[in-house]
Amino acid sequence: MATNTTARGGCPAPFYQDTMFTNGGFVDGRLCQALNADTTCCLPCPMTDWAYPDSFNTMGIAAEWVAVVSSICCVFLLASWAFLPVEKTHRHYLSICLTTAVMFLNLGFVIPLAAKPEQCYDEITPNSMQTSSVCAASGAMLILGGWAGVLWVFLRSMSLHLQICWQVVVGRNFMWFSQAVGWGIPLLGIIIALVFSGVSFRFGATCHINHKNSLADLWIPLLVFAGMTIIIQFATFGYCIKVYLQSLADNSASTEGSNLPAYTNSIRTMTPKQAYRRVRRVIQLQWRGIAIVLIIITDVIFFSVIFVFQDNTVQAIKTDGNIASDWIACLVFQSGGDKNKCLDQARPLVVNMATVGAVLVLLAINGVWLLFLLGRWSMVTGWRDMIMTVPSRNKREFVSVDARLDDLKKDTRSYEMLSRDSGMKTMDDQSVTPSVVTPLSPTVKSSFRSPSVNRDYSFPASPASPTNHESGRRTPDYFGNTARYHAPARSFSSPRPPQTVTWDARETYARSKATPPYPEEDDTGYVNPLGMNRI
Structure with missing residues (x-):
């Protein structure tokens, strides 16, 4: 026992003395207690390997693979919305931005799975975002995805509330407002979280926010927006229930066969049954979005509460050694450093592994829910057709x-419609288009007589018109005979001779017939248009 203690710098196994190590890595992430005035002993890194069974790592890897499947679902949705026509996907910016946010959240689990980072800087110190780029990337994606997911479900619930409860048609202004809020606040939130708190390996292979200032710059704002989302969502549900109950009490016969309000320009004139039909129609169209809002808000609140509870427990163990005295005594004196013999004493100090697994899987599976609720079979047929x-x-x-x-x-x-002697063009500038026989082309000469004036109009034959003698067919002459007009006996539409109109030149200030011809008019009757305004 004394040899083992000397090898670890004066601390019993499995603990190490902190003075044997430098200040590299995330020093505040060490779990240490003072053995005496001169000796401080720390638990080996990572802490989860000593507080949970070996199956904890297997559960974390399983959650990361679930995140891979979820990421594939998100990529399929985003690609379908980007390349397929809108009638196949019914895309909307609220759905696109929410899927992008979930994609960022999944990357917080996928990046550690692909990179396989080292969680510890040394035997007692975890890595932070300053010492591990993988930690910085995974922690930033997790915070950004959480912020964006909460904000976009909040905006989605607000949009539904405005449409159902306040009859407001959300348009372009709400879209730009949503883009500013849905991406502006998450970007501001991740900057504040990384600057004032930072991320490190504290809970598996994915980096999470540190304890310092985490309540002020992440958890409380997230829970505030999540709470507002739940309030808005339940207010919408309450309004729907109110409208439904009013429709049951509405016995007006004038509204039973109509889905429209009495005055289409004012929605306040709707009867309860008409309001219920409108609300039911909106819910039928938006039930998928409502389900997504409830799922993601539940996941975020669940994760926030569990992680804050675990973080506060670790900080309490650091400040008060009596909380973990039974577990420490088991590790030092009873098991000789074997964690499996002391898991019962560690269970009150940590969150149940089943609960942790449920939190990780629920966070990683959101992309599958998005594909199930926002995806359509027409997307598959659209890709097949493309x-x-x-x-x-x-x-x-x-x-x-x-x-x-x-x-x-x-x-x-x-x-x-083809003539036998008509050919097709090959690639050497011969005729391409087949000759098409039309009723006007084979005529040689035809005429018709005007019903109003006894005058014939003749049509000369076209020299390029085919006669079709070689094909054995004869095209009928549609204009060879003269068509005469026979007016009915009692017809009032027959042509009449023009009536003589008399007028007085003095009343119109025009020249009389005795006036000589105009200077601009010659003998042939030509009138110079430039001389019409001369005096």
């Missing part, structure tokens, strides 16, 4: 012109 149309488009680009002519000849309707 993939199938690319080979067919490339195939059509290499089809020869002769093959197109064969496809055209297979159609009987197009065959009747």
Whole structure:
């Protein structure tokens, strides 16, 4: 026992004396207690390896793989909204931004899984964001995803509340307000959290915010927005219940067969049944968003409460050694440093492993919920159609012109419109378009007689018109015969001779017939337009 104590700097196994190590890493993350005035003993890093069984690491890796699946779901949703038409996806900026926020949250679990970082700087000191870039990236993504997720579910619940309870049509102004709040506050929040608190390895392979100032710069603001979201959501539910109860008491016969208010310009004139139909319609369209709001808010509140409780317990052990005296005595005197024999004494000091696993899995699985609630089967069919149309488009680009002519000849309707002596152009500047026979092309000369004036109008034959003698068909002459107009006996629409109109030149200030011709008018009747304004 004495040899083991000397090897660890005067501390019993499994503890180490803090003076044997430098001040590198996150020094405040050490779990140490003063053995006497000159000796301070610290628990080996990481603390979770001594307070939980070995299956704790396996549970953490399982949660990280769940986050990988969740990230794939988010990528599928974002890609579908970006590349597929809107009728296939029904995309909305509230859904897009919420999915992006959940993607950031998942990256806080995926980055440690891919990088496999070292949690400890030395035997008793965990790494922080200053000593590990993986820690900085994972902690920043976790805080940013948590902030953005809470803000976007808050904005989504506010949008639904304005539409249902206040009949406000949210438009472009609310969209810009949402973008400013939904991304501005998370960016400000992550800067404040990293500057005044920082992140380190404290709870598994993912870095979390440190205890210093964490309540003021992260947990309390998150819980405030989460609380407001729940209040708004339950206020909306209360209004829906109120409208439903009023509709049950409404026996007005005038509203049973109508879904519209009495005056379409004022929604206040709606009867209770009409209001209930409108609210029911909105809920039918927005129930997926309501479910997403409740799920994410529950996850964030659950995680916040559990982590704050665990953080406060660790700080209490640092300040008061009597809280963990039974566990320390078991490790030093009863088990000889074997943690498995002292897990029963450590259980009151930490959060239950089943609860921790539930928190991690619920945070990591949000992307799957988004795909289940916001995804549509039309997205799958849209990707299938897009993939199938690319080979067919490339195939059509290499089809020869002769093959197109064969496809055209297979159609009987197009065959009747083709002439036998008409050809197709090949690639050496010959005729491409087949000659199309129309009723006007084969006419040689035709005329018709105007019903009002006894005058014939003749149409000369076109020299390029085919006669179709070689094909064995004769196109009928539609304009060869003269069409005469026969007016009915009692018709009032027959042409009449123009009536003679008499007028007095003195009343109109015009020249009389005895006045000589205008200077601008010659013998042929031509009038110079530039001389019309002359005096």
